[in-house]
Amino acid sequence: MPELPEVETTCRALKKYVIDQVIDHLIIRQHSLRWPITAGLEQKISDQKILNLSRRGKYLLFQMSHGILILHLGMSGRLNIFTKKTELKKHDHVDIYLKNGNLLRYHDPRRFGAILWTEDALEQHPLFKHLGIEPLSKSFTGAYLYTKTRARSTPIKSFLMNSKLIVGIGNIYAQEALFIARIHPQKPAKNLSQQAANDLVAAIKLVLRRALKSGGTTFRDFQNPLGTTGYFQNKLQVYGRETKPCINCNKELQLIRMNGRSTVFCARCQK
DNA sequence: ACATTGACCTGGGAGC
DNA sequence: TGCTCCCAGGTCAATG
Numbered sequence: 321m322p323e324l325p326e327v328e329t330t331c332r333a334l335k336k337y338v339i340d341q342v343i344d345h346l347i348i349r350q351h352s353l354r355w356p357i358t359a360g361l362e363q364k365i366s367d368q369k370i371l372n373l374s375r376r377g378k379y380l381l382f383q384m385s386h387g388i389l390i391l392h393l394g395m396s397g398r399l400n401i402f403t404k405k406t407e408l409k410k411h412d413h414v415d416i417y418l419k420n421g422n423l424l425r426y427h428d429p430r431r432f433g434a435i436l437w438t439e440d441a442l443e444q445h446p447l448f449k450h451l452g453i454e455p456l457s458k459s460f461t462g463a464y465l466y467t468k469t470r471a472r473s474t475p476i477k478s479f480l481m482n483s484k485l486i487v488g489i490g491n492i493y494a495q496e497a498l499f500i501a502r503i504h505p506q507k508p509a510k511n512l513s514q515q516a517a518n519d520l521v522a523a524i525k526l527v528l529r530r531a532l533k534s535g536g537t538t539f540r541d542f543q544n545p546l547g548t549t550g551y552f553q554n555k556l557q558v559y560g561r562e563t564k565p566c567i568n569c570n571k572e573l574q575l576i577r578m579n580g581r582s583t584v585f586c587a588r589c590q591k
Numbered sequence: 592a593c594a595t596t597g598a599c600c601t602g603g604g605a606g607c
Numbered sequence: 608t609g610c611t612c613c614c615a616g617g618t619c620a621a622t623g
């Protein structure tokens with residue numbers, strides 16, 4: 321379920337527990353995630369040191385001595401760090417034991433996540449070579465968005481959620497950003513004015529930073545690796561608020577479906 | 592090249 | 608209680 325703020329929250333919380341630690345061994349109970357876990361991962365990864373942990377889009381990247389462990393949380397994935405023996409729960413698919421005795425445990429009921437190993441440069445990796453821009457990066461500007469949207473007739477919400485164009489924005493934050501920028505989710509991307517593009521980029525950065533500050537959004541079971549939940553769900557302005565009044569104008573918010581995803585917006589405020 | 596749809600999986604809630 | 612249906616924070620592959 322995680323979007324950029326939840327993945328980044330996970331990444332930040334994990335860093336101090338994993339960087340410079342050495343893998344002792346892996347236990348894989350379920351190989352079948354979105355793709356099968358890379359064959360022989362247990363042997364490949366044992367005794368390797370975790371040199372760094374970073375995020376690209378919604379992927380977590382464990383930079384090891386001789387390769388990179390790529391981990392995606394999918395819709396329902398979670399990574400927990402445990403410093404003492406912890407009871408095994410249903411859907412605890414992978415345990416990564418560190419030499420210091422701590423345990424990094426991957427839990428994912430829907431199994432849409434991924435755990436892959438690569439020894440190649442990420443720029444050439446099929447999952448990474450076509451990824452779009454990081455929305456919190458300096459180079460993501462109104463001018464950039466305006467240029468990129470010119471040839472696109474797709475609705476702006478679909479544009480925002482297309483990871484080949486922009487990474488990290490999913491169904492929650494796309495709706496929130498469009499509401500803040502007062503842009504209709506079905507507006508063709510190419511019809512955005514330069515001003516609207518500026519506003520939208522500002523709104524995206526604002527909502528992602530706010531969510532990050534709140535430790536992400538928790539609906540069912542997102543939690544950071546220490547087991548605490550985010551609280552941005554209390555600050556959502558449109559997501560999940562269909563039939564409730566718009567916080568700007570009081571008109572009832574509207575629910576539509578776009579590409580099979582629920583989309584809530586204010587028909588009066590968002591043009 | 593771009594846009595849209597189906598598929599992958601489990602669990603929880605609504606409605607009967 | 609229990610069944611069925613629908614929905615859920617993602618994204619790749621296949622299809623027009």
